[in-house]
Amino acid sequence: MNDASSARTTVQRPRRRLGLLLCLLAALIAMLAVRADLRRPAAAFVSARIAHLVYETAGLSPRTIYGWRLTIAGLGDSTLARRWRAAPEQATPTRWRRQERAHLTFAADTVSARVFVVRLARGEALRWQLRRPSDDTPVLYATLEYRAEAADTWQTLARLSADDQPHRRVIEHAGDYRFVFQPELLAAVRADWAAAAGGSIPMPVKGARSRDIGGGFGVPRDGGARRHEGVDIFAGRGTPVVAVVDGRVSRRTGGLGGEAIFLSGGFGQPSYYYAHLDRFAVADGARVERGEVIGYVGNSGNAAGGPTHLHFGIYAGGGAIDPAAFIRPMPRLPALANRTTDNG
């Protein structure tokens, strides 16, 4: 008897759960049907999730999908369609480094693509902006794509929107990144694009420049017993040291780092390590904002007797990361070419 009754409850429980789920779903559908203001964010959320699924999981680009549409339209094997599909790989890519911009013009009687490649390290930030004349209606396929070092296929990361707004992406994987522009078949399209690459966090020592950075990441220390897990930024004693992200300060005293701070940006974010401070500017456990002074450059710990400097390290899930790319000068977007007076 006991066995039978317990079996009945285990059958009833999933059924009750399914019923509850259906009720919730019905309520959600009813709410979305009535409330137009809720419908739009819900649709945007769903389309963003689908875009993520298509680009990041399946690795399909909007260009690939358009290629399929050409096939469905019966143009799949035509010379024209083949040339269209091959255009991005046939184009001579423009390699750039810190800043790039272009006025893109595609004529209706040519099949071509424009490609701009930049090599980026982990911790760099990429910014871009795309504008199209308001009277331009044909589709322009504009994508940001990624290729890992030693890989030969490109993966689409984002479809660029021609909203004339600056966009930003922090680089998590080192490799080549490219912007690809290609209009739909037989369409005349104009667009203005600009991009810039640089660091993703501010310089931790106020007023310091790239030339003040020494003591490279990974070089042997203590006769090879350990490696240098950061960079040294040289500055005079008492130079302010600032928070590179919003976060919480955890003070350390003693040990190799002397007076040191761990700045934590929150769950899943890297931790930033500041060592050899002369003194602290904030209390242990303090919440600070990016740019706030948290301490002053010194030579405490095992830097005693040597030149004053900040030892700066970045730690993420996998251990220490080279901070050099993170603290490069931040990207500055060049102004888009103003073509309003251009008649061509």
Ligand SMILES: [Zn+2]
């Ligand atoms: Zn150091």
